Amino acid sequence: MKEVRKKRREREKGFTLVELMIVIAIIAILAAVAIGQYGKYIKKAHGKELMEYARTCAGEILISCESGSDWDSAKSSSACEDKNNLKGKYFNSVDITINGNSCDNFTVKADGKNADED
Numbered sequence: 062m063k064e065v066r067k068k069r070r071e072r073e074k075g076f077t078l079v080e081l082m083i084v085i086a087i088i089a090i091l092a093a094v095a096i097g098q099y100g101k102y103i104k105k106a107h108g109k110e111l112m113e114y115a116r117t118c119a120g121e122i123l124i125s126c127e128s129g130s131d132w133d134s135a136k137s138s139s140a141c142e143d144k145n146n147l148k149g150k151y152f153n154s155v156d157i158t159i160n161g162n163s164c165d166n167f168t169v170k171a172d173g174k175n176a177d178e179d
Contacts, residue, residue: 107151107173114171118157126164135164151175 076084118141125135141157152173161167 110151111155111171111173114155114157115169118159118171119167119169122159122167122169123164132161132163132167136161136167141169 121141122135126132136159141159152175154174156172156174158170158172159167160170
């Protein structure tokens with residue numbers, strides 16, 4: 062009986078094919094989840110950069126309005142116009158659009174274009 066057990070232990074070195082396949086499947090599932098999360102992280106970072114451009118532009122317009130400028134001069138004198146076609150960390154160009162009709166009612170939109178987009 063001892064000899065049979067000893068021979069069995071000698072033959073059972075390493076992992077079986079089924080065990081290896083299970084490990085590979087688990088690694089593949091973890092990789093798929095990680096890649097999905099990484100994509101979300103990248104999109105979030107890109108969005109934050111664009112939000113920062115829009116906030117900066119809106120702040121500059123509000124400062125111009127508070128200092129007594131009318132809407133047209135506040136909109137045109139702001140540095141937002143200078144930021145058009147600006148290169149960002151994640152974008153080849155950032156276009157800023159200002160919509161509205163008064164200092165009390167306006168929106169600022171920042172739109173980025175990646176290197177791989179045309």
